[in-house]
Amino acid sequence: xxxxxxxxxxxxxxxxxxxxxxxxxxxxxxxxxxxxxxxxxxxxxxxxxxxxxxxxxxxxxxxxxxxxxxxxxxxxxxxxxxxxxxxxxxxxxxxxxxxxxxxxxxxxxxxxxxxxxxxxxxxxxxxxxxxxxxxxxxxxxxxxxxxxxxxxxxxxxxxxxxxxxxxxxxxxxxxxxxxxxxxxxxxxxxxxxxxxxxxxxxxxxxxxxxxxxxxxxxxxxxxxxxxxxxxxxxxxxxxxxxxxxxxxxxxxxxxxxxxxxxxxxxxxxxxxxxxxxxxxxxxxxxxxxxxxxxxxxxxxxxxxxxxxxxxxxxxxxxxxxxxxxxxxxxxxxxxxxxxxxxxxxxxxxxxxxxxxxxxxxxxxxxxxxxxxxxxxxxxxxxxxxxxxxxxxxxxxxxxxxxxxxxxxxxxxxxxxxxxxxxxxxxxx
DNA sequence: GTCCAGGCTT
DNA sequence: AAGCCTGGAC
Numbered sequence: 001x002x003x004x005x006x007x008x009x010x011x012x013x014x015x016x017x018x019x020x021x022x023x024x025x026x027x028x029x030x031x032x033x034x035x036x037x038x039x040x041x042x043x044x045x046x047x048x049x050x051x052x053x054x055x056x057x058x059x060x061x062x063x064x065x066x067x068x069x070x071x072x073x074x075x076x077x078x079x080x081x082x083x084x085x086x087x088x089x090x091x092x093x094x095x096x097x098x099x100x101x102x103x104x105x106x107x108x109x110x111x112x113x114x115x116x117x118x119x120x121x122x123x124x125x126x127x128x129x130x131x132x133x134x135x136x137x138x139x140x141x142x143x144x145x146x147x148x149x150x151x152x153x154x155x156x157x158x159x160x161x162x163x164x165x166x167x168x169x170x171x172x173x174x175x176x177x178x179x180x181x182x183x184x185x186x187x188x189x190x191x192x193x194x195x196x197x198x199x200x201x202x203x204x205x206x207x208x209x210x211x212x213x214x215x216x217x218x219x220x221x222x223x224x225x226x227x228x229x230x231x232x233x234x235x236x237x238x239x240x241x242x243x244x245x246x247x248x249x250x251x252x253x254x255x256x257x258x259x260x261x262x263x264x265x266x267x268x269x270x271x272x273x274x275x276x277x278x279x280x281x282x283x284x285x286x287x288x289x290x291x292x293x294x295x296x297x298x299x300x301x302x303x304x305x306x307x308x309x310x311x312x313x314x315x316x317x318x319x320x321x322x323x324x325x326x327x328x329x330x331x332x333x334x335x336x337x338x339x340x341x342x343x344x345x346x347x348x349x350x351x352x353x354x355x356x357x358x359x360x361x362x363x364x365x366x367x368x369x370x371x372x373x374x375x376x377x378x379x380x381x382x383x384x385x386x387x388x389x390x391x392x393x394x395x396x397x398x399x400x401x402x403x404x405x406x407x408x409x410x411x412x413x414x415x416x417x418x419x420x421x422x423x424x425x426x427x428x
Numbered sequence: 429g430t431c432c433a434g435g436c437t438t
Numbered sequence: 439a440a441g442c443c444t445g446g447a448c
Contacts, residue, residue, distance in 0.1 A: 148436095227432080
């Protein structure tokens, strides 16, 4: 734990000094922050989450590590059933490390951000290696940060809550609470602001009970200091919250304006045999849905995000144009295919085969829209039935290129493969 | 329907 | 700095 004298050195500008000068009795505000928060947490916090370890003297770091990785970018209610299934199938880190990737992927399917699942599986193997060498889980912040998928905040959470040692977290919840409490106007996506927030989090975290403090901060951010409509009346920090004083709670945290998202159009090929078995491809580890199974996708086009500064004339064209076509100020990009999709496309070309639209009714031919962080994806299901000879040919072509493939009907695919949500939508 | 949150890796 | 996914808020 850095001493307070060191803290000012951590801040690039006079950040903490600014905060301290803001209060006439700054040490009272800063020093009473944790006691007020912990009192609130004892009375009103959640103490029944299945991964919480603060009521035991022998915390299980595996449970905290697993839950923290799941809780990255994901809300508690979404994580709960996934966590239960993981613990049932992989009760120890050794079980997880020994599992096959496809089994891990199937357990994770639907949670999103699949790199987390790949890192989790890799991390389990790394942890078993550490345990075999030292007899125990890593015991230091650096030891945990060396595990794949564990960054500074997750490592701090594991130190504090999984080992009952000293640890600091500074996740999205903490950042929202702190930017409001101290009215920090810097863009939280900038590294200077990140540094400032980490320094403040460290200054506020009590040396004793850092685990309870971390839980309390996360609970505060999730239940009181919410993004919209924060419950300031119930907040133990209300009396010296600068954002509240100014009535500007929802102005924080400050983030740079989002860039317009491009749109991508693809066909999702349902390549079937006469028994209704569908061709599935395992996607490469990098890129979208890495390591998961997907239908072959056929790139159609990609259109740049809509500009914010459109002229009235351009807006009119846009309204008139209901068929998702390129408009004048939009750019068309290069096609994007995986190796497997290239092989399939070349094979279809060679045999002059074209997939047909699958719509139950004439009106039901709209593409499925799937929005991601950085683009909108419009997926149009297209069907193609192949004979036995063609099935053999395409299977051999893909296997020759070391592509992992599967022929499974819709029900079996959902039950046994890790399918991303968009694929489930298409099957439905 | 649209907008937005969210930690880590590369 | 960009890429990654889904669900909840509105």
